Amino acid sequence: xxxxxxxxxxxxxxxxxxxxxxxxxxxxxxxxxxxxxxxxxxxxxxxxxxxxxxxxxxxxxxxxxxxxxxxxxxxxxxxxxxxxxxxxxxxxxxxxxxxxxxxxxxxxxxxxxxxxxxxxxxxxxxxxxxxxxxxxxxxxxxxxxxxxxxxxxxxxxxxxxxxxxxxxxxxxxxxxxxxxxxxxxxxxxxxxxxxxxxxxxxxxxxxxxxxxxxxxxxxxxxxxxxxxxxxxxxxxxxxxxxxxxxxxxxxxxxxxxxxxxxxxxxxxxxxxxxxxxxxxxxxxxxxxxxxxxxxxxxxxxxxxxxxxxxxxxxxxxx
Ligand code: UT7
Numbered sequence: 001x002x003x004x005x006x007x008x009x010x011x012x013x014x015x016x017x018x019x020x021x022x023x024x025x026x027x028x029x030x031x032x033x034x035x036x037x038x039x040x041x042x043x044x045x046x047x048x049x050x051x052x053x054x055x056x057x058x059x060x061x062x063x064x065x066x067x068x069x070x071x072x073x074x075x076x077x078x079x080x081x082x083x084x085x086x087x088x089x090x091x092x093x094x095x096x097x098x099x100x101x102x103x104x105x106x107x108x109x110x111x112x113x114x115x116x117x118x119x120x121x122x123x124x125x126x127x128x129x130x131x132x133x134x135x136x137x138x139x140x141x142x143x144x145x146x147x148x149x150x151x152x153x154x155x156x157x158x159x160x161x162x163x164x165x166x167x168x169x170x171x172x173x174x175x176x177x178x179x180x181x182x183x184x185x186x187x188x189x190x191x192x193x194x195x196x197x198x199x200x201x202x203x204x205x206x207x208x209x210x211x212x213x214x215x216x217x218x219x220x221x222x223x224x225x226x227x228x229x230x231x232x233x234x235x236x237x238x239x240x241x242x243x244x245x246x247x248x249x250x251x252x253x254x255x256x257x258x259x260x261x262x263x264x265x266x267x268x269x270x271x272x273x274x275x276x277x278x279x280x281x282x283x284x285x286x287x288x289x290x291x292x293x294x295x296x297x298x299x300x301x302x303x304x305x306x307x308x309x310x311x312x313x314x315x316x317x318x
Pocket of ligand 1: 034035036039040043044119158159162163196208209210212213216245246247250274276304305306
């Protein structure tokens with residue numbers, strides 16, 4: 001057996017994102033359920049979120065984000081031979097989103113599969129994309145995190161409706177002479193699988209908030225440190241920490257334990273809400289757009305959520 005064209009490393013070449021134009025504020029929600037801006041901001045950190053328009057699909061949002069990342073990478077659709085969509089809110093059981101999105105973007109005959117690791121999905125997909133590039137299974141990979149959580153929410157349930165939102169973020173991964181994506185540290189706590197669920201198509205998203213909160217604030221900082229260690233990076237070298245945008249209190253608790261005081265911490269949840277698998281690429285893409293992080297810096301990304309699943313790795317910012 002001969003394995004051709006093994007790349008020394010993979011790296012993110014570009015990010016892109018898309019958010020629906022429909023902004024929903026906390027005051028908007030307070031008109032239809034027993035909640036208020038003060039509770040939502042102090043307990044979750046969200047000021048406003050985006051919700052897809054009627055008829056705007058998850059595939060639509062994924063296509064927009066993927067197209068922007070592809071354009072920013074300078075590659076053409078022909079250069080991409082693998083498309084992975086991380087999502088847990090696809091309406092259709094089949095077809096998968098990745099084949100549909102690839103076709104819409106003019107990417108001909110790529111490998112195409114979806115990953116469902118909920119809010120950790122983007123980091124799982126990115127780790128898989130990096131391996132595919134480094135082993136020669138793919139030249140360039142389009143990785144998209146996309147969610148339409150609004151279609152799985154009970155809009156009368158204040159414990160979930162104020163938290164979750166819609167959006168998409170994407171990254172193009174290609175070969176590199178030096179590694180730009182560190183080893184992914186991934187794992188799961190299946191004993192807590194009931195803590196976040198959508199049981200079937202007649203059900204809504206349900207969450208035992210406090211169980212997940214305790215798990216996230218006690219279990220995940222060692223994972224963050226392990227991802228740094230496996231990449232040979234000290235937390236003091238990080239330019240950014242971009243965890244899943246679940247809750248501002250969780251983000252800040254993990255950031256404190258990480259001890260990377262110099263790193264810019266993503267707080268995209270304030271204006272984007274919790275967009276599950278989309279939240280990390282969405283946050284990073286928006287931070288790049290606002291000039292909050294610079295190309296060439298190191299970012300630690302850390303996804304966590306239903307399963308319960310988690311995954312994180314250090315990446316070089318494109
Ligand atoms: O993205 C996937 C991973 N998910 C997470 O990481 C989520 C982790 N969990 C959390 O972020 C938090 O647990 C929540 C934001 C979900 C909830 O915050 P909490 O501080 O744990 O609140 P709680 O569930 O303990 O509720 C406290 C109080 C309750 O009232 P009583 O029983 O003390 O009178 C709730 O009924 O707040 C009440 N409450 C609300 N009040 C106003 C719950 N939701 C709301 C609301 N507005 N939207």
